Amino acid sequence: MLSPLKPSIGKLLISEPFLNDPNFRRSVVLLTECSEFGAMGFVLNQPSSLLLKDLIADLGETDFKIFIGGPVEIDTIHFLHNCFDKLGGEQIAENVYWGGDFESLKLLINNNSIQADEVKFFLGYSGWEAEQLKDEIEINTWIVSDQFGKEIVFSNNEEELWREVIINLGPKYAHISNFPRDPSLN
Template identity: 70%
Template structure:
């Protein structure tokens, strides 16, 4: 699978169907940063068994699922959102999708039930690549870079279907890949 787009913030990284790395198997990653220092993103379709309130007791109303953002700094919590009108903070990484924001405002909104799961997504850790590392992995056909997605994909609650939906969104050239089994020996 060849990727013609270059990586940048706001694009998706889609793992090739037979990637054996357990951290990234059938992963869809939203890139939040791509610059001269490297790349940082969050895996959108790897839920943990935790809720946000399990990790942050001051967010007692936070029944939000927490996703595994990646294998780097798994002791940190990050969030992306599409509710700038409520948070009035965050760095825009894609059209209408923001990374981070004011924690105190977030806490008030969560505890007042003013945010929904389709507006914000929380992550433990992140996925990171050093300078040039991601470009090499793309050349090796480990990843497809895509900008063909809607906001709803990023905030999808159907994690098992997300990789497949994103592959199908790439068009007929890639759609057949969505039916490949995760274990090639089953093919």
């Protein structure tokens, strides 16, 4: 079942239902870079047990969740947001931006002027070397999708996000959403 779309910035990668890699099991990745040199993105539905205040001391009592963006450079913090007017950043998809002015973001957080549905934080990122992602798509590890809006990126329903994006692909893929996590239990 080859994905009809090519990977590019602003597209989602949706893992096949039985992918055994613990970093990407039932994951949804937003691509933020994609070229002949490789690709980069963030897993949208892998929350960690950490909050932003656990990592950055001068943010007071914020309760922003931290997500595991992927297995690469897990000692770095990245963020996606939907408020270009406040933070700037690089547009990834409609109303979705990557990075921006982190000092302004800290002020907005401390002043309670930004909400959890406007920004999402990640430890590390997902990365693919040149041709690696293409090869993984050819063996059906990933489905590429452009069927989403900012509500998917900033969703607080991590448990159901994979299923939701599969259903958004339409009837050709919807049956996949009901596959069990562990096929041996079927």
